[in-house]
Amino acid sequence: MKSRDAQTVSTANAFLALLPAKKIVRYRADEVIFSQGAPCTEVSYIEEGLVKLTTVSNRGRAAVLGILRHGDFLGEECLSGENQHQTSAVALVPSSIVVIKRRTMLRLIEQDRSVAAHLIEFLLHRNRRIEEDLIDRVFNSSEKRLARTLLLLSEHSRRTDSTYILERISQDTLADMVGTTRSRVNFFMNKFRKLGFIRYNGGLKVYSSLQSLLQD
Numbered sequence: 001m002k003s004r005d006a007q008t009v010s011t012a013n014a015f016l017a018l019l020p021a022k023k024i025v026r027y028r029a030d031e032v033i034f035s036q037g038a039p040c041t042e043v044s045y046i047e048e049g050l051v052k053l054t055t056v057s058n059r060g061r062a063a064v065l066g067i068l069r070h071g072d073f074l075g076e077e078c079l080s081g082e083n084q085h086q087t088s089a090v091a092l093v094p095s096s097i098v099v100i101k102r103r104t105m106l107r108l109i110e111q112d113r114s115v116a117a118h119l120i121e122f123l124l125h126r127n128r129r130i131e132e133d134l135i136d137r138v139f140n141s142s143e144k145r146l147a148r149t150l151l152l153l154s155e156h157s158r159r160t161d162s163t164y165i166l167e168r169i170s171q172d173t174l175a176d177m178v179g180t181t182r183s184r185v186n187f188f189m190n191k192f193r194k195l196g197f198i199r200y201n202g203g204l205k206v207y208s209s210l211q212s213l214l215q216d
Contacts, residue, residue, distance in 0.1 A: 016098065018108065018115060023099045027091040029168055034075060036088045043105045044074035049095025050165060053087045064176050066130055067092070069156055073122055078102050093168045142180040143188050147213045149177050150198070154206035166204040
């Protein structure tokens with residue numbers, strides 16, 4: 001059976017082949033793709049890279065909603081009639097984003113059932129990931145959340161052959177993803193290194209033995 005990442009790559013390539021024309025925009029690490037409240041007139045599709053979704057409440061409190069990757073959509077709320085982005089999207093690593101006009105995407109959904117199926121699959125999978133992240137934050141310590149995040153990033157890097165991902169994500173970004181402070185991330189990273197769960201020589205390497213922390 002194919003892994004989820006292998007299935008995503010295959011489906012993503014098939015989806016991109018359906019587009020009549022592709023507008024690809026490349027973003028540097030930490031560059032804003034779109035901001036909360038900005039006009040929402042296009043759907044974006046991650047061809048390569050990682051993207052962080054964030055939101056800010058009316059009281060100014062910020063939160064990380066999730067991390068999206070190859071094969072995921074951004075700004076799909078415009079398809080339901082929203083005129084403004086409900087979140088902000090920032091490239092965590094150098095990323096290539098396919099931009100699709102709302103009218104073009106709606107036409108593709110109407111004319112090709114495989115496009116609609118891919119969008120539905122994405123939305124269902126993202127909802128499941130959001131639920132898993134919420135459960136993780138409610139029931140697990142920041143140490144376990146960091147371990148889970150590192151394992152997920154490592155698995156994605158391995159399956160997509162994007163080894164640079166772990167090297168370019170800072171401890172500040174990890175703190176945002178985990179929902180803790182940079183000092184706590186630094187403390188746990190040093191602990192993981194001493195226990196032999198990670199290695200820093202030649203870039204960050206995460207070993208599968210880190211999984212043992214999640215089983216306690």
